[in-house]
Amino acid sequence: MGVLRRVCWLKPVALYLAIACLIMTTLPADSLAYIIQTSETSYSRSADTATIQRVLEDKVVSQRLMELGLSVDEVESRLTRLSDGELHNVASRLDTLYPGGDVVSTLVGLLIVAILVMILLHLTGHKVIIK
Numbered sequence: 001m002g003v004l005r006r007v008c009w010l011k012p013v014a015l016y017l018a019i020a021c022l023i024m025t026t027l028p029a030d031s032l033a034y035i036i037q038t039s040e041t042s043y044s045r046s047a048d049t050a051t052i053q054r055v056l057e058d059k060v061v062s063q064r065l066m067e068l069g070l071s072v073d074e075v076e077s078r079l080t081r082l083s084d085g086e087l088h089n090v091a092s093r094l095d096t097l098y099p100g101g102d103v104v105s106t107l108v109g110l111l112i113v114a115i116l117v118m119i120l121l122h123l124t125g126h127k128v129i130i131k
Helices: 002-026 029-034 045-056 059-067 072-080 084-095 103-124
Strands: none
Touching: 002 103, 045 059, 045 072, 045 084, 059 072
16 A cells, blocks of 8 residues: 555646656747846846857858958958947857857757656556567
């Protein structure tokens, strides 16, 4: 009888965790930033400029800018015309870019969901047989 009680509360918890992990892996990383309120509006222009310069020095990025017809001088002149807020916006968006998507977090999320499904199947007594 004690085993039955333990299993009865584990099933909803496992289902809740599986749904929560699924929702958390499908949300974009930028959308979670709206939850936190910040009162700090001063940005470090030098730090943002260094972040953008680090990305612009990448071989792939510089090659793509050349293909688009932009020289290094044109890019730097456009960056100097940006306000502090615009420069910070560009720098913060560069930090969130992942070429090909954020594969690691997607794989971790799928692994967690698979483990929770296996736990749920084990708790319900079901077996998956692959022939």
